[in-house]
Amino acid sequence: xxxxxxxxxxxxxxxxxxxxxxxxxxxxxxxxxxxxxxxxxxxxxxxxxxxxxxxxxxxxxxxxxxxxxxxxxxxxxxxxxxxxxxxxxxxxxxxxxxxxxxxxxxxxxxxxxxx
Amino acid sequence: xxxxxxxxxxxxxxxxxxxxxxxxxxxxxxxxxxxxxxxxxxxxxxxxxxxxxxxxxxxxxxxxxxxxxxxxxxxxxxxxxxxxxxxxxxxxxxxxxxxxxxxxxxxxxxxxxxxx
Numbered sequence: 001x002x003x004x005x006x007x008x009x010x011x012x013x014x015x016x017x018x019x020x021x022x023x024x025x026x027x028x029x030x031x032x033x034x035x036x037x038x039x040x041x042x043x044x045x046x047x048x049x050x051x052x053x054x055x056x057x058x059x060x061x062x063x064x065x066x067x068x069x070x071x072x073x074x075x076x077x078x079x080x081x082x083x084x085x086x087x088x089x090x091x092x093x094x095x096x097x098x099x100x101x102x103x104x105x106x107x108x109x110x111x112x113x114x115x
Numbered sequence: 116x117x118x119x120x121x122x123x124x125x126x127x128x129x130x131x132x133x134x135x136x137x138x139x140x141x142x143x144x145x146x147x148x149x150x151x152x153x154x155x156x157x158x159x160x161x162x163x164x165x166x167x168x169x170x171x172x173x174x175x176x177x178x179x180x181x182x183x184x185x186x187x188x189x190x191x192x193x194x195x196x197x198x199x200x201x202x203x204x205x206x207x208x209x210x211x212x213x214x215x216x217x218x219x220x221x222x223x224x225x226x227x228x229x230x231x
């Protein structure tokens with residue numbers, strides 16, 4: 001089954017403790033992206049990757065890191081999490097980053113709480 | 116920068132009735148895509164319908180249809196014969212045309228309630 005898998009689904013942690021949210025897709029997609037969803041703000045892009053070893057900042061990259069060493073994986077790293085990073089996070093992928101009308105497939109989301 | 120505006124934070128519709136969710140956007144580009152996503156309580160992001168700006172015909176998917184007014188930069192979603200399972204948050208999203216990165220710009224969402 002074609003899917004985008006995020007782990008964990010839920011995480012409660014404390015300020016400053018490094019964490020990684022994993023994202024993996026099995027569709028051989030080139031393009032992957034991370035969004036955060038906050039009430040009243042919709043979803044905003046954090047980082048994206050057009051292909052292996054190619055990543056770039058989205059609209060709200062501060063406090064986050066990403067890497068794309070393999071095509072299928074695109075982890076989101078919070079080196080020193082802070083309470084303002086408490087949010088619902090989504091990973092998404094599409095076949096190509098520049099193609100015509102290619103829908104993005106979303107993971108099921110990760111609810112992150114930073115105390 | 117592109118912006119997407121959903122001016123209705125909440126809407127309510129009775130089962131079997133029709134409801135229209137509004138979305139406007141701002142762009143200087145002529146080729147782009149528009150989407151409606153549904154987010155039920157399970158939090159999944161489910162693509163409901165999509166529209167390519169160069170196509171004049173409004174997209175339709177079963178009970179879901181759009182009214183795409185390019186000149187007015189309006190992209191409303193009509194849900195006919197509403198069902199209890201349609202209750203969800205609905206997001207309108209914009210994507211720039213081909214040859215550009217696939218970033219989606221989302222509106223702030225409209226929460227739809229479906230009542231008996």
